Amino acid sequence: xxxxxxxxxxxxxxVVIGVSVAVFLITHQLGDPVRMMLPLxxxxxxxxxxxxxxxxxxxxxxxxxxxxxxxxxxxFGDSLWMDAPALPLVLERLPATFLLAGTAxxxxxxxxxxxxxxxxxxxxxxxxxxxxxxxxxxLSIADFWLGLMLIFIFPVSLGLFYTSGYGTWExxxxxxxxxxxxxxxxxxxxxxxxxxxxxxxxxVTAARARGLSEQATLLGHALRNAAIPIVTLTGFELTRxxxxxxxxxxxxxxxxxxxxxxxDAIERQDLPLLQADVFVVAMIVVVIxxxxxxxxxxxxxxxxx
Amino acid sequence: xxxxxxxxxxxxxxxxxxxxxxLMAQDSSITVAIGGDPTTLxxxxxDDGNERAVNDNIYETLLTRDASMALQPLLAEGYEQIxxxxxxxxxxxxxxxxxxxxxxxxxxxxxxxxxxxxxxxSEQLSFFETITGASVVDDLTVSITTNGPDxxxxxxxxxxxxxxxxxxxxxGFAENPVGTGPYKFVSWSRGQQIELEANAEYWGGAPSxxxxxxxxxxxxxTRLAALQAGEVDFVRDLIPEQIDQAPVVKHIxxxxxxxxxxxxxxGILTDVRIRQAINYAVDKEAIAEALYGGxxxxxxxxxxxxxxxxxxxxxxxxxxxxxxxRQLLAEAGYSGEPIQFIGEAGRWLKDRExxxxxxxxxxxxxxTVDVQILEWSNYLDLLFAAENQPSMxxxxxxxxxxxxxxTFSGYYSCEGRVSSYCNDExxxxxxxxxxxxxxxxxxxxxxRVVELTRExxxxxxxxxxxxxxxxxxxxxxxxxxxxxxxxxxxxxK
Numbered sequence: 133x134x135x136x137x138x139x140x141x142x143x144x145x146x147v148v149i150g151v152s153v154a155v156f157l158i159t160h161q162l163g164d165p166v167r168m169m170l171p172l173x174x175x176x177x178x179x180x181x182x183x184x185x186x187x188x189x190x191x192x193x194x195x196x197x198x199x200x201x202x203x204x205x206x207x208f209g210d211s212l213w214m215d216a217p218a219l220p221l222v223l224e225r226l227p228a229t230f231l232l233a234g235t236a237x238x239x240x241x242x243x244x245x246x247x248x249x250x251x252x253x254x255x256x257x258x259x260x261x262x263x264x265x266x267x268x269x270x271l272s273i274a275d276f277w278l279g280l281m282l283i284f285i286f287p288v289s290l291g292l293f294y295t296s297g298y299g300t301w302e303x304x305x306x307x308x309x310x311x312x313x314x315x316x317x318x319x320x321x322x323x324x325x326x327x328x329x330x331x332x333x334x335x336v337t338a339a340r341a342r343g344l345s346e347q348a349t350l351l352g353h354a355l356r357n358a359a360i361p362i363v364t365l366t367g368f369e370l371t372r373x374x375x376x377x378x379x380x381x382x383x384x385x386x387x388x389x390x391x392x393x394x395x396d397a398i399e400r401q402d403l404p405l406l407q408a409d410v411f412v413v414a415m416i417v418v419v420i421x422x423x424x425x426x427x428x429x430x431x432x433x434x435x436x437x
Numbered sequence: 438x439x440x441x442x443x444x445x446x447x448x449x450x451x452x453x454x455x456x457x458x459x460l461m462a463q464d465s466s467i468t469v470a471i472g473g474d475p476t477t478l479x480x481x482x483x484d485d486g487n488e489r490a491v492n493d494n495i496y497e498t499l500l501t502r503d504a505s506m507a508l509q510p511l512l513a514e515g516y517e518q519i520x521x522x523x524x525x526x527x528x529x530x531x532x533x534x535x536x537x538x539x540x541x542x543x544x545x546x547x548x549x550x551x552x553x554x555x556x557x558x559s560e561q562l563s564f565f566e567t568i569t570g571a572s573v574v575d576d577l578t579v580s581i582t583t584n585g586p587d588x589x590x591x592x593x594x595x596x597x598x599x600x601x602x603x604x605x606x607x608x609g610f611a612e613n614p615v616g617t618g619p620y621k622f623v624s625w626s627r628g629q630q631i632e633l634e635a636n637a638e639y640w641g642g643a644p645s646x647x648x649x650x651x652x653x654x655x656x657x658x659t660r661l662a663a664l665q666a667g668e669v670d671f672v673r674d675l676i677p678e679q680i681d682q683a684p685v686v687k688h689i690x691x692x693x694x695x696x697x698x699x700x701x702x703x704g705i706l707t708d709v710r711i712r713q714a715i716n717y718a719v720d721k722e723a724i725a726e727a728l729y730g731g732x733x734x735x736x737x738x739x740x741x742x743x744x745x746x747x748x749x750x751x752x753x754x755x756x757x758x759x760x761x762x763r764q765l766l767a768e769a770g771y772s773g774e775p776i777q778f779i780g781e782a783g784r785w786l787k788d789r790e791x792x793x794x795x796x797x798x799x800x801x802x803x804x805t806v807d808v809q810i811l812e813w814s815n816y817l818d819l820l821f822a823a824e825n826q827p828s829m830x831x832x833x834x835x836x837x838x839x840x841x842x843x844t845f846s847g848y849y850s851c852e853g854r855v856s857s858y859c860n861d862e863x864x865x866x867x868x869x870x871x872x873x874x875x876x877x878x879x880x881x882x883x884x885r886v887v888e889l890t891r892e893x894x895x896x897x898x899x900x901x902x903x904x905x906x907x908x909x910x911x912x913x914x915x916x917x918x919x920x921x922x923x924x925x926x927x928x929x930k
Contacts, residue, residue, distance in 0.1 A: 163814025167821065171484045172832070172855050173847045174563045185558050213476040213483070215611045224627060280658055287666040295663040296654050298629045386654040388474075388628025396473075401814065 140425070144418040151414040155407055156199055160192055165401040169212055186212065199407070208411065209404035211397075218408035222390060226412065228298060229389035232381070233373035235304055236311035241366060244316050248323025249350070255328060263320065271317030279310040279384040296386035307385040311378060315369040322365045326358035333357075359431050367424040374420070375413050465929055466648035467670040467912065469922070470660045474628050474653040479611040480598035481552045484560040486920075490673070491631055491651055493921050496598035496616035499526055499545065500591055506744040506839055506918050508591055512540060512599055512617065514577075518874065521586045526594070528577040532640045536615045538601035542579045546571040547602040549581060564596050564838060586872040588879055589840045592746070596838060619644040619925035628653065633924070644925035661907065670909040673922060676786065677730030683907035688732055689916040691904035692835040694740045695791055697778070697897035698848070700826045700857040705776055710769040712894035715829075716755035717762035718802040719795055725900045728787055728794060733900040738891035740834050740844050742901050744918045746876075747841025747883030752891050754898060762802040775807040779830040781816040786902060792831050795897070826857040829897070837919065841883045842871055849890060858895045 166183045183189050187198065202209060208218040244267075251263035286292040286306060294303050330336060331354050339349045379391030390409065397405040429435045475488035480496045501511040510516075516526040532540040549571035552559055567587040574580050583590060604615045614622045619639045623632040631651040635644050652669065654660045660672045661679045672683075680686050699712045706712055716738075725733040735754045741747060776799075780792035789810060796806045806829075811819070819827050832855065836844045845867045846852075851859035863886055870882040890896070904920050914927040 164817070167817050168814065170560055171563055172820070172834075173843060174560070174854070175566060176854060178562045178566075181555050182558050185556070215477040215479060215482055221627070228628075280662075283659060283662045287668070288662050291666070295666050295668055296656075296659050297652060297668070384656050384659055386652065386656070386659060388626070392628065392655070399813070 140422055144422065147418055148411065148414045152203060152407065152411050155410045156196060156403075157192075159401070159403050159406055160195065163401050164188075165212055165403055168401050203407070203411070208408040211405040212402045213396075213400050214402070214405070218402075218404040219412075221405060222393065222408045222412050225388060225390040225393050228387060229374060229378055229382075229391060231304065232307055232311060232378055232387060232389055233370060235308040236373065237315055237366060237370050239308055239312040240315035240319055240369070243312075244319035245323055245362075247316075248320040249327055249355070251320070251324040252327035252331065253350075260324075263324070267317040267320040267324075269317070270313040271321075273313055275310055275313065275380050276384050278313055279306070279381055282306045282310060283384070296384075298386075298388050307381050307387050310384070311373065311381045315366070315373075318369060319362065319365055322361055323358070326361045327354055330354040330358045356431070360428060363424060363427055363431065367420055367427075371417050371420050374416050376409075465646050466650070467646055467924075467927065467929070468650045468652060468668065469924075470652050470654045470663055470669045470672040472653065472660075472674055473655055475631070477611045478614045478622070478625065478631075480600060480614065480616070481548070481557070481559055481561060482611065487653070490922050491633070492598065492614060492616070493618075494620040494633060494649070494924050495614045495618050495622055496600070497618045498596065498598055499528075499594040502595055502839070502917075502919060504915070504917065508595060512545070513594070516591060516594075519580070521874070522583045524581045524583070524590050525574065526579050526581065528579070529640070530577055532617050534601040534604070534615050534617050535621045535636055535638075536601060536604055538603055538615075540599060540601075540617050541576050542573040543576075544602055545579045545599055546573050547605070548599045549579075549597060551600065551605065552597055561596070564843075565593055568593070586874050588872070588874050588876060589838065589842055592838050592840045619923075620649065641925075645928045646924055649924050664907045664909060667909065670912045671914070671922075671927070672907045673904070675905040675907045677732045677905065679907075680730065680732075680905065684910050685908040685912070686905065687908060687914065687916045688903045688905045689918055690734055690742055690744075690901055691918065691920055692742075692744075692837060693785070693833055693902040694736055694742075694835070695785060695788070695831065695833045695899050695902070696736075696740055696848075697795065697899070698830045698832055698855075698857050699894065699896055700828050700830075701893075701895070702826065702857060702859050704828045705771075705774055706828050708769045708771075709893055710765040711771055713755070714762040714765040714769070714771075714802065715799060715804070715897050716894050717758045717765065718804065719798045719897060719899070720757040721754060721898075721900055722757065724791065724794060728790055729900065729902060732903040732905055734903070736898045736901045738898045739887045740848060740896065740898070741836055741841050745836060745839050745841055745844075747845070747880065747887070749884040749887035751884075752887050755891075755894075759802050766803060771804070773803065773805045775805045777828045778806050778808045779816065779819050779827040780808065780810045781813055781831070782810050784813065785833040788831065788833070791899070795831075795899075820855060830857070839919070841886070842867070845883070845886060846871065849886060849895060858890075860889065860893055860895070863889050863893075863895075 166179060166186060166188055170179060170182060187195060206219060210216060211218045211221055214221060247263045251260040254260055283295045287295045293305050297303050336349055336354055339353050376391045376394050378389055379395050382389040382392040394409045397409055471487050471490045473487050475491055476485050477483050477488060478491060480492040497512050499511060499513040500508050503509050512528060514527045514529050516524060519525050528542060534540060551557055553565050553568050567583045569582045569584050571579055571581045601615050604610055612625060619636055620633040621636045623634050625631045633649045635647045637643050654663060657676050661682060663669045664672050664683055675683060699706050701707055721735040725735055738752050738754050739749060778796060782789040792808060796808045799806045820830060820832060834844055834848060847855050849858060849863055850856055850867045851864040866882045866886050870879045873879040904916060906916055908914060911930050912927060913930060
């Protein structure tokens with residue numbers, strides 16, 4: 133176990149370093165952050181002075197060395213646009229994104245598991261079709277459209293919840309529901325198919341033969357064995373959200389999350405902020421993947437590291 | 438039983454009254470939605486409209502502009518030009534910053550020197566390029582020196598915000614603004630909201646609205662929805678399509694001029710007849726009506742409007758005359774050679790649509806247009822290119838200094854950083870005007886520049902966009918041409 137952990141840790145660090153280096157090299161080939169920052173009327177002298185001061189006139193290797201030395205100490209430099217250290221700017225936004233993505237995943241799971249099970253118990257029944265259609269709808273609906281519709285129906289027409297903002301659970305409802313649509317669709321599909329697979333297996337027939345109730349067979353046996361793909365997918369969906377796919381919903385609902393910050397950073401070529409953001413996201417992905425691997429062991433005692 | 442019911446009603450009514458009346462008395466607080474979080478709250482660092490929406494209410498400048506955009510003293514009592522390169526400003530006495538620091542000559546000189554310090558590297562530097570320094574004459578007199586005669590100096594002082602020297606040198610100034618203005622900074626949660634409260638000791642009298650919450654809502658539809666749902670009282674930058682749905686709409690010609698730069702230095706557009714044909718071929722009225730829902734006015738063949746010094750009221754836009762365009766093209770011997778037209782998307786209101794409409798109108802008169810919509814940084818490379826400049830490139834200019842020099846030096850002059858137009862007579866006029874201190878003579882030169890560049894079709898002149906604001910039913914406010922949102926000028930009904 134500890135050897136496994138050590139190995140995983142090593143790979144994780146390698147991934148985070150690799151991603152950071154790649155982002156540094158790629159972003160330094162794209163466009164000119166100083167030109168983007170200054171007003172169009174800025175003079176050539178000012179432009180050159182700004183480049184010099186921000187260190188963009190140094191050779192890329194020198195810039196890279198400076199970046200590496202600072203990054204190791206957790207210092208990604210100051211955001212070019214925001215005049216403040218980049219890493220804290222990202223970390224400060226993280227709780228809002230965690231809250232939003234976590235709530236969305238919980239909503240998705242709470243709805244998707246029963247939906248998938250109902251569909252699996254009576255395949256090709258009307259209920260199954262309704263459940264599958266719901267899943268497909270959740271999967272294919274455009275989140276900005278769903279978000280705007282919810283805003284129009286609830287706060288604007290019915291006076292319920294808020295159009296935008298952050299702070300109370302009432303601010304959280306609409307963005308979380310919007311964000312839950314896609315994971316809801318995907319997870320319920322995988323619940324249906326993996327429960328269906330398990331129900332066909334011999335141990336289920338044996339359990340039924342032993343006289344176990346249908347409920348005990350389903351919850352105690354089939355669902356437990358179907359859990360691994362469900363956990364994998366849920367983890368993947370959560371990672372996806374935390375990696376910045378909350379951005380559309382954050383923009384629509386004015387949610388102060390990290391996705392919106394990342395998009396601003398990309399648009400403005402705010403390199404220090406972008407690097408800090410990518411570093412944080414890479415860390416999150418690595419940690420979640422590790423947790424999921426460990427969870428496999430808990431779910432299936434046969435898995436040993 | 439009946440008595441009980443009456444008693445109950447009385448108590449209920451009393452409770453309601455009690456709960457409502459203090460609320461009514463206190464409720465002079467409003468929520469305002471802007472398009473994004475400010476990048477910083479240091480008033481001298483950034484060139485950022487979201488930052489200004491906040492800091493215009495916290496900080497003040499030596500001079501201001503009244504509703505007709507004429508310069509008026511604010512922190513200054515008056516000013517005079519001592520010699521060609523020296524200006525002296527006398528300050529109002531008894532004004533202090535909300536942290537107690539006095540607003541005096543020292544603070545003003547500090548503010549000016551801070552903003553022009555190359556090490557500070559302000560994005561606003563291009564507003565103050567001519568200033569070489571400021572020094573204290575006495576407690577309420579500051580002298581400002583320029584690198585040459587600078588008739589625009591007063592206009593620059595409408596832009597430069599005065600900061601308190603002690604606070605500005607302390608850590609965290611960019612997150613804790615301190616000014617002399619009608620509002621005081623309370624808090625900033627990045628991405629969520631900024632809270633301001635009325636400055637009760639404001640030297641000009643405390644403002645009527647006691648508390649303002651400013652929220653960034655990036656999505657236009659959500660901003661409008663927030664206004665409709667009563668969550669906010671004021672939104673800026675409504676888009677024309679949304680106007681019917683907003684409770685109250687205010688609009689005013691703004692400063693933004695979308696234009697197409699025409700390259701007369703090399704390539705096919707060196708022929709003035711083709712440049713004129715391009716101007717005749719585009720129906721500006723139709724663009725203002727159809728694309729901007731009527732919330733734009735046709736530009737009078739100049740990239741400034743009547744609020745700018747230098748505007749020439751006698752010059753008219755090119756009429757829409759497609760036949761004239763065809764005739765000029767024929768005279769020029771144009772036979773369908775492709776003309777490169779560079780654009781971008783998403784930076785300015787309806788930029789992509791405008792580029793497409795213009796291209797379609799040019800195609801109608803027989804011009805082969807090669808439209809390329811580029812990603813922003815690639816677009817900027819071409820916009821700033823000194824060699825091989827594109828024949829046509831879309832850009833939008835907004836001149837917040839209200840003086841023609843800023844636009845003309847940048848776009849109309851051979852030496853302009855974003856110029857692909859070169860006409861020696863025009864450049865000569867612009868350079869002479871820049872240091873001409875007799876304002877009547879200066880105005881004359883700008884009028885001449887406008888006449889010449891209209892005749893020479895230096896640009897494809899298009900429209901002047903309006904600023905559109907949405908207000909709740911209870912808010913009263915009139916928009917300003919400079920786009921400043923001054924909460925002290927707002928009242929609740």
